[in-house]
Amino acid sequence: MEALLIIGIMIFLLLLGFPMKVPLIVAALAVLLVFHPDVTPAVLVQQMIGGIKPAALIAVPMFIFAADIMTRGNSANRLLDLVTAFVGHLRGGLPIASAISCTLFGAMSGSTQATVVAIGGPLRPQLLKAGYPDSFTTALIINASDIALLIPPSIGMIVYGVVSGTSIGELFIAGIGPGLLVLMLFCIYCWIASIRMQIPRQEKTDSATRRTAARRALLPLGFPLIIIGGIYSGIFSPTEAAAISVLYAAILEIVFFRDLSVKDIPDIALSTGLITAVVFILVGAGAAFSWVISFAQLPDALINNWLGLTPDSGYWTIMLTIAIAYFIGCMFVDPIVVILILTPIFHPVAIAAGIDPVLVGIVVTLQVAIGSATPPFGCDIFTAIAVFRRPYLEVIRGTPPFIAILLFAGILLIAFPSISLFLRNLAFG
Amino acid sequence: TASTDQPTQWRFAIEETIGSVQHQYAMKFKELVEERSNGEIEVTIYPYGTLGTSDQITELVDMEVVQFAMASPGHLGKLIPEVQVFLLHFLFSDDDEINNQVLNKDPRLQKTFAELYARKRLKLLSIFSEGWQVWTTKDPIHRPEDFEGVKMRVMTSPLLIAAYNAYGASPTPLPYSEVYSALQLNMIDGQENPVFAIQEMNFYEVTDWMIFARHAPFITTAVTNREFFDSLPAERQELVTGVVADLNDYILKVQREFNQERLSLIRKNKPDLEIITELTPEEREAFRQASQPVRERFIRMTGEDGRKLLVELKQTIKEYEDQQQN
Amino acid sequence: MNKLFTIVQRIEAFLLAWSIIIIATLSIGNVVCRALFGFSLAFVGEVSQFLIIVVTFIGLSYAASQGRHIRMTALYDQLNPRWRKIMMVIINSLTSLLMLLLAGYAFEYINTVRFLGTISPVLQVPLYLIYLFVPLGFILSAIQYGLTVFRNLTAPDVYISYSQKDEYETTVVGEV
Numbered sequence: 001m002e003a004l005l006i007i008g009i010m011i012f013l014l015l016l017g018f019p020m021k022v023p024l025i026v027a028a029l030a031v032l033l034v035f036h037p038d039v040t041p042a043v044l045v046q047q048m049i050g051g052i053k054p055a056a057l058i059a060v061p062m063f064i065f066a067a068d069i070m071t072r073g074n075s076a077n078r079l080l081d082l083v084t085a086f087v088g089h090l091r092g093g094l095p096i097a098s099a100i101s102c103t104l105f106g107a108m109s110g111s112t113q114a115t116v117v118a119i120g121g122p123l124r125p126q127l128l129k130a131g132y133p134d135s136f137t138t139a140l141i142i143n144a145s146d147i148a149l150l151i152p153p154s155i156g157m158i159v160y161g162v163v164s165g166t167s168i169g170e171l172f173i174a175g176i177g178p179g180l181l182v183l184m185l186f187c188i189y190c191w192i193a194s195i196r197m198q199i200p201r202q203e204k205t206d207s208a209t210r211r212t213a214a215r216r217a218l219l220p221l222g223f224p225l226i227i228i229g230g231i232y233s234g235i236f237s238p239t240e241a242a243a244i245s246v247l248y249a250a251i252l253e254i255v256f257f258r259d260l261s262v263k264d265i266p267d268i269a270l271s272t273g274l275i276t277a278v279v280f281i282l283v284g285a286g287a288a289f290s291w292v293i294s295f296a297q298l299p300d301a302l303i304n305n306w307l308g309l310t311p312d313s314g315y316w317t318i319m320l321t322i323a324i325a326y327f328i329g330c331m332f333v334d335p336i337v338v339i340l341i342l343t344p345i346f347h348p349v350a351i352a353a354g355i356d357p358v359l360v361g362i363v364v365t366l367q368v369a370i371g372s373a374t375p376p377f378g379c380d381i382f383t384a385i386a387v388f389r390r391p392y393l394e395v396i397r398g399t400p401p402f403i404a405i406l407l408f409a410g411i412l413l414i415a416f417p418s419i420s421l422f423l424r425n426l427a428f429g
Numbered sequence: 430t431a432s433t434d435q436p437t438q439w440r441f442a443i444e445e446t447i448g449s450v451q452h453q454y455a456m457k458f459k460e461l462v463e464e465r466s467n468g469e470i471e472v473t474i475y476p477y478g479t480l481g482t483s484d485q486i487t488e489l490v491d492m493e494v495v496q497f498a499m500a501s502p503g504h505l506g507k508l509i510p511e512v513q514v515f516l517l518h519f520l521f522s523d524d525d526e527i528n529n530q531v532l533n534k535d536p537r538l539q540k541t542f543a544e545l546y547a548r549k550r551l552k553l554l555s556i557f558s559e560g561w562q563v564w565t566t567k568d569p570i571h572r573p574e575d576f577e578g579v580k581m582r583v584m585t586s587p588l589l590i591a592a593y594n595a596y597g598a599s600p601t602p603l604p605y606s607e608v609y610s611a612l613q614l615n616m617i618d619g620q621e622n623p624v625f626a627i628q629e630m631n632f633y634e635v636t637d638w639m640i641f642a643r644h645a646p647f648i649t650t651a652v653t654n655r656e657f658f659d660s661l662p663a664e665r666q667e668l669v670t671g672v673v674a675d676l677n678d679y680i681l682k683v684q685r686e687f688n689q690e691r692l693s694l695i696r697k698n699k700p701d702l703e704i705i706t707e708l709t710p711e712e713r714e715a716f717r718q719a720s721q722p723v724r725e726r727f728i729r730m731t732g733e734d735g736r737k738l739l740v741e742l743k744q745t746i747k748e749y750e751d752q753q754q755n
Numbered sequence: 756m757n758k759l760f761t762i763v764q765r766i767e768a769f770l771l772a773w774s775i776i777i778i779a780t781l782s783i784g785n786v787v788c789r790a791l792f793g794f795s796l797a798f799v800g801e802v803s804q805f806l807i808i809v810v811t812f813i814g815l816s817y818a819a820s821q822g823r824h825i826r827m828t829a830l831y832d833q834l835n836p837r838w839r840k841i842m843m844v845i846i847n848s849l850t851s852l853l854m855l856l857l858a859g860y861a862f863e864y865i866n867t868v869r870f871l872g873t874i875s876p877v878l879q880v881p882l883y884l885i886y887l888f889v890p891l892g893f894i895l896s897a898i899q900y901g902l903t904v905f906r907n908l909t910a911p912d913v914y915i916s917y918s919q920k921d922e923y924e925t926t927v928v929g930e931v
């Protein structure tokens with residue numbers, strides 16, 4: 001009964017178009033008022049505050065801040081010029097360049113939205129001019145931006161690490177392999193698609209242009225090296241890396257490139273603050289919602305009675321159930337909320353079954369990355385609508401092939417854990 | 430008016446996961462309460478991670494969302510500064526049997542503690558140790574000097590930070606979930622926790638030494654909401670106090686078995702781990718001396734009440750130790 | 756009315772921006788101190804936590820005033836302007852009421868924290884003082900949602916906030 005009430009209220013209010021936080025809070029509130037009248041709803045406020053308190057979450061606004069600084073500045077363009085100069089002339093060169101640029105920018109930014117804006121913004125006109133259809137272009141941009149969530153740093157991994165108690169440092173490094181795998185699959189698809197669409201090749205750039213592009217991109221490229229190097233040599237923790245990335249982004253854009261001045265910082269910080277608030281109110285509401293379902297002991301009911309999932313269910317059953325649950329969740333709710341709600345339910349089963357927590361985290365991160373671009377609810381979709389000013393249906397029309405590729409990558413990850421664990425084991429021996 | 434067909438629900442929130450000493454305590458509590466109430470009461474246990482952090486659990490007790498909970502001094506110290514006395518090093522007896530008696534059977538101390546907890550509408554049920562805090566480090570530690578420059582992860586508590594500063598270490602606050610990787614990447618050089626936690630979190634895998642300095646027991650307390658308790662009919666109040674009294678000896682036994690089992694597991698999994706099972710009296714004396722200024726700090730933080738509590742605790746421990754010898 | 760609206764918005768914007776800048780500066784300072792000189796600034800974590808509460812709950816109201824919500828518009832988009840307006844009035848009045856309700860619960864919670872007297876471990880600040888930003892944010896956003904209802908009832912177009920019309924360009928976005 002409680003579960004039906006929760007799901008009913010959630011879906012109803014979501015469909016009506018209420019802001020995401022409202023269905024979460026109202027569903028939680030209704031369960032308390034109807035089934036547990038002895039429990040004061042003040043506990044929801046306690047959990048909302050508690051949800052945003054974990055120290056590691058401070059990294060989230062910092063990675064957003066760094067991404068905002070770079071988006072306003074020139075780092076993204078310099079990366080783009082570099083990649084286009086080297087692969088632009090290949091068959092499918094421009095979309096391949098987009099995918100690679102998204103990956104590179106993703107290595108500096110923890111957020112898919114920032115990547116949509118920073119890379120998608122400047123690239124989209126070029127892709128359209130080259131003759132790629134609008135739906136393909138938009139779908140490519142929003143899905144390639146997902147890679148940002150897999151390649152460190154990653155806001156999704158930070159939240160997952162906080163909720164599940166998994167090491168964020170290990171999650172970060174284990175995401176690199178899957179990120180590159182997805183990039184490779186996308187590149188192959190772009191190559192095939194461009195042949196089928198009969199898009200003419202671009203002209204090859206001369207070596208002088210390439211040298212200039214390489215020189216200009218040198219400093220932005222140092223970024224991931226410093227972040228990853230710093231973390232895995234033990235100089236700073238993964239969450240401290242966020243602060244370093246703000247410092248690096250600011251020095252790059254203000255001191256070296258001089259395309260921003262110190263005076264621009266408060267304005268950028270305001271935008272960061274606004275996005276942080278929008279995300280964190282969801283984190284808070286998600287925590288309150290999640291508290292109510294564990295208080296009502298719904299996870300046990302779900303796992304034991306409905307799904308019949310036990311630690312002995314076997315690796316594939318557990319991992320596939322987890323992947324499907326997160327995928328379905330992300331169709332309707334924000335990925336962060338999905339992580340907050342589903343992780344306490346599924347994580348203990350996976351751990352009890354002896355599955356590497358980092359592997360579980362990576363599979364979840366991939367599903368959540370896919371989820372940010374899957375209709376009907378997808379924050380990348382909404383970003384694309386806002387940035388490219390295209391209607392909803394057109395934005396999602398080209399996404400199915402990409403989602404199919406991402407799901408295929410998900411199966412590969414489950415089948416071959418070393419795709420993600422290889423680098424982790426290398427770094428942490 | 431509790432009817433027999435619909436049992437009264439009591440909720441018990443603990444600060445540790447399933448399979449911990451606290452969980453064992455709560456399970457036995459549940460068993461005894463349900464048995465002795467003839468099924469009129471049903472106890473639900475909420476392990477760590479289901480209802481919130483330690484701080485939140487204490488608030489939940491105050492809001493009567495849960496009726497019973499564990500409250501360890503590291504967190505409770507933010508509400509009742511005096512309980513941070515449990516964090517002081519080299520205060521307790523080396524014999525955890527004596528500590529158990531001092532903490533749960535001495536009427537004067539019971540009264541003192543009951544009054545402290547009552548200030549925050551809490552009723553103290555029992556105080557018990559979950560085992561000794563143990564250092565795991567990259568290099569052996571025998572004397573305070575050995576801590577020079579060692580980056581020790583500690584909980585964010587001013588007294589713990591002060592203690593490791595006093596030994597010459599650099600205390601580094603870090604989230605619990607980051608400790609393992611931080612040790613692995615040499616971002617920190619050591620940490621302290623009871624044996625069961627060291628085994629559970631695999632900290633021994635990424636450190637080379639395990640040192641039983643017996644500097645402090647890892648203490649926790651079981652509490653209930655005072656107004657809730659006072660509102661219970663007399664026979665239910667007796668039921669609770671009776672169960673809790675029986676649990677005191679039970680949990681000491683559980684704790685010892687637990688930590689022994691976990692220690693042998695660690696030994697088995699990592700045979701080349703160097704274990705210093707005890708420091709010499711001289712070595713401990715050096716630590717004891719070095720840790721004295723932290724007591725001054727404690728008194729500054731807690732005032733006259735804290736000073737009196739510290740003196741009373743020291744005296745009582747000494748009395749029980751002397752009794753034991755005679 | 757409009758003037759007060761602008762002043763409140765400016766204060767909120769100021770708090771948001773400078774909280775982020777201070778968090779960044781302190782975090783950078785802390786990493787540099789620890790990496791170069793081997794000591795941690797214990798207060799940094801606490802101050803950042805306080806400021807995150809300020810950002811989240813003051814930002815809640817600021818986001819409402821900007822019409823920035825994560826919401827699913829698939830069905831809403833199919834409606835004609837008249838029905839959109841009706842939906843906007845319903846959504847915003849109910850959300851406004853919910854915010855007021857939460858403000859009430861927040862005060863109840865704060866009372867518990869105040870009674871327990873929880874203080875932050877390093878700076879020894881009573882936490883309930885920091886938590887006062889929570890009901891403040893709820894009340895301010897209740898006002899913002901109320902103003903949106905008011906604007907929709909009095910002006911011809913459909914508004915997603917007091918000052919923002921409902922257009923594709925302003926539909927926004929959180930991030931992951």
Ligand code: NA
Binds near residue numbers: 107147153154
């Ligand atoms: Na990234």
Ligand code: NA
Binds near residue numbers: 333379
């Ligand atoms: Na989605």
